[in-house]
Each structure stands twice: as C-alpha cells, then as structure tokens.
Amino acid sequence: MFDAVSDWAVGLMDRIGGVGAGIAIAVENLFPPIPSEVILPLAGFAAARGSMTVAEGIIWTTIGSVVGALVLYYLGRVVGLERLYKIVDKMPLVDVADLQKGVEWFDRHGTKAVFFGRMVPLVRSAISVPAGVARMPLGIFVLFTALGSAIWNSIFILAGYYLGENWEVVEQYAGILQYVVLAAIVGLVGWFVYSKVKARARS
Template identity: 55%
Template sequence: METLGAPGAGIAIALENLFPPLPSEVILPLAGFTASKGNMTLFDAVLWTTLGSVIGALVLYGVGALLGRERVILIASKLPLINISDIEKTEAWFARHGKKTVFFGRMIPIFRSLISIPAGVERMPISIFTILTLAGSLIWNTAFIMAGYALGENYHLIEQYMGIVSKAVLGIVLLAIVIFIWVRLMDRRKGKHHAR
C-alpha cells in the first residue's frame, strides 16, 4: 500500500473478492492505518477499496452468468445428496430475498465473495447488483478503514476480533452442511425402507 497507495488497496480488495482467504478484515484496517500516516487520504482509501470491491464482485457475477442455470442444474444432478428441487428452492428464495442478500452479504465474512455467483446465475439486473454491491461495500469498507485509522499502529486488533467472527460464520456454515447431509441421508434411508 505504501508503494501503490490507495490504488494498491483497491487492487488488494478486488483480489480479496476473488480469493476469499485474503481477508478484508486485514486489508481495510491496514489501509486506514496507512491513511493515518499520511500516505493516502481517507477519502482515497474508501474510494479505491470500494471500487475494488465492486470490480471483484462483478467478475464473480460474470462467472455466475457464464455458468448459467442449466449448467448449475447439470452439475447439481451429478452431485450426491443434491436434488434438482434444492436448486429450485434456492432460486425461489433468491427471487424473494436476492436484493437484501446481496446488500447485507457484503458485510458477512466469506459470503462477501460468494454471493456474487448466485446473483450472476439468476441474472439479477446488473445495475441493481452494482448499486447494492456499492452500497454494502461502502458501509463495510468505511467502517474498517475508519477503525484502522482510529487505532493507528494497533490496527491489527481488528483482525483478532474479526477472526473470531469469521470462524463463527465458518462454523455455522459447516454445521448447516452437516445437518443437511444428515437429513438427506435419513430421507433416503426412509425412502428405501418404505420401498420395501
């Protein structure tokens, strides 16, 4: 960031969208800290990181749009424990809650990146997707940049606390997957039992 300044922070956040293991919870406070040292302005830090967020999200939206509904259904039909009805339910849910999901998803670790793909698959109007991504990312980025700016050299404390949140989100996702697999296996076992 000291070499490239605010555009470097924007590039880092665009890459974070594409490769979620790069945590924005580290990059954004570091941008705030860098701004506190006078190497960039707060405005530039927020502007460039938000631009990076939108560009990264649009790339993943494009991946979802290229993949398309037919390919998703084809892939799902070959996966064990997945039914086509699961895809249909997901589509119906996204049709009802897609806008809120895209907006609030920008503020949830892990989902920040992933939510762009179903938005592309479902062909959410790109203008709406961009506006919601811009708004959600602006809130998230500004909060973390300001925290890094305020904490100065202690900006790394944010990563420690957000690391706990990220692990909790990951734990909930893994638990949901385990429950889904267990329920689906029980349903199949009941189906075989009734077939007899």
C-alpha cells in the same frame, strides 16, 4: 499467511496509495482466503501514515469491491452454478461450502442479499455468483454492492486509521463487529419500513 498478506498489502499501498488498496480488495473478492478484515484496517493504517487519505481508501476499496464482485457476477452468469461448483471444488484453499452459503443467502433474501451479504464473512464474495446466475439487473447489483461495500469498508478503514499500529485489534474483533453492523442496518431498515407503514395507515 497473515504476515504474508499484510506485508504484500502494505507494500502495495505504500507504492500506489489508494489504488493499491482497491487492487488488494478486488483480489480479496476473487480469492476469499485473503481476508478483508486484514486488508481494510491496513488501508486505514496506511492512511494514518500518509500513504493516502481516508477518503481515497474508502473510495478505492469500494471500487475494488465492485470490480471483484462483477467478475464473479459474470462468472455465474456465463459459466453457471453447477460448473462453478466443480471448478471451486478443485481450487486450493477455497471451500465449496462458502459458495453454497452465498447461494442459500440469495435464495432466502433475494436481491437485498447482495447488500446485506457484503457484511457477512464467506458470503461477502460468494453472493455475487448466484446474483449472476439469476441474471439480477446489473444496475441494481452494482448499486447494492457499492452501498454495502462502502459501509463495511468505511468501518474497518476508520478503525484501522484511529488504531494506527494496533490495527490488528480490528481483525481480532471482526466477528463481533460484523454482526453489530448487520444488526444496526437491519434495525434501520426495519424502522424505515415501520415509519412508512405507519404514515400510510394514518393517511
């Protein structure tokens, strides 16, 4: 499956450049067994070969992430969680537990889960469903999805770009990388909140 996905993605990007990378990531959002940890480094590799620029890869994959997330958002909003559980249970290669993890993340972290959830495996796609069920404001959902996706996509595309033909290395260390990224973002947010509270206390 790894080889089939990579061959399909490379062919798509070679034919239509950044748009192809965006389509591949939109499909990845809707069909989680296609891993972004494969698609995104391949986009960087394609950029290194001249099929697109790095900026085009980041922009189009972020657009693709938002489009895929919006489909799941509206599914959650229109179909409802219980019926979606039944639908997912009948789908091949898709686990109900993945959707449940997204729901649990949203229940624990609220709207910010949409931002941080874009950098957590399995949760990344599923987080859009409970956001739709909860009728999270569309503007905030799109903003948080775009920001979280842009950070995640940029890291993997740049890694694939600089590694070139050795882009598979990114996929091997993706599990470690995603937690490093998440810890760094949580640290930055914590520092921002701390500095604001400290400044307010002084005033």
